[in-house]
Amino acid sequence: MRAARTADLPELVDIYNHYVLKTAITFDTRAFSVDERRAWFDGFASDGIHRLLVAECDESGHRLAGYASSSALKARAAYDRSVETTIYLRPALTGAGIGGILYAELISGLAADPRLHRAYGAIALPNDASVALHEKLGFSLVGTCSEAGFKFDRYFDVAWYEKDLSKCQRS
Numbered sequence: 001m002r003a004a005r006t007a008d009l010p011e012l013v014d015i016y017n018h019y020v021l022k023t024a025i026t027f028d029t030r031a032f033s034v035d036e037r038r039a040w041f042d043g044f045a046s047d048g049i050h051r052l053l054v055a056e057c058d059e060s061g062h063r064l065a066g067y068a069s070s071s072a073l074k075a076r077a078a079y080d081r082s083v084e085t086t087i088y089l090r091p092a093l094t095g096a097g098i099g100g101i102l103y104a105e106l107i108s109g110l111a112a113d114p115r116l117h118r119a120y121g122a123i124a125l126p127n128d129a130s131v132a133l134h135e136k137l138g139f140s141l142v143g144t145c146s147e148a149g150f151k152f153d154r155y156f157d158v159a160w161y162e163k164d165l166s167k168c169q170r171s
Helices: 006-022 034-047 098-111 128-136
Strands: 052-056 064-072 082-089 118-124 140-151 154-164
Touching: 006 034, 006 052, 006 064, 006 082, 052 098, 064 098, 082 098, 098 128, 118 128, 128 154
Parallel strands: 082 118
Antiparallel strands: 052 064, 064 082, 118 154, 140 154
16 A cells, blocks of 8 residues: 555546446546546645555556545535545455455544544445445444435435544554
């Protein structure tokens, strides 16, 4: 696991676009170009709080197995101590344990930052694997928004999971 580099951006976009086009895991509905995702990528370097980690691999013919990130929960100052977390893996590499290791590394880094208080994960349902991963890492269900997203001609519920970072071991 390591921090993402600018050279990773094309693969990050490739991984994300799979989920945009083929799943309801994200509610974006059209694929992105590398140029369109550059501002998203650059946002991780600007504040020192939001992180973008990648897992490298060489088995799939690609350099990256996936990525995990933290971003602003909302764009208002009172939310600055909370982050939304997310993870995306190459589809062929899901279920191999890479996601758990990568996401745990992200959460550990967030928990070590005294500026942060809570981490949130939004999960489009159904997604048993994501629910299990969040629960394994100590997230708790705090609520479900019914039919919050519309994609592929149907509505999806979104479950919100929360982790109290202030109760984690801080160095």
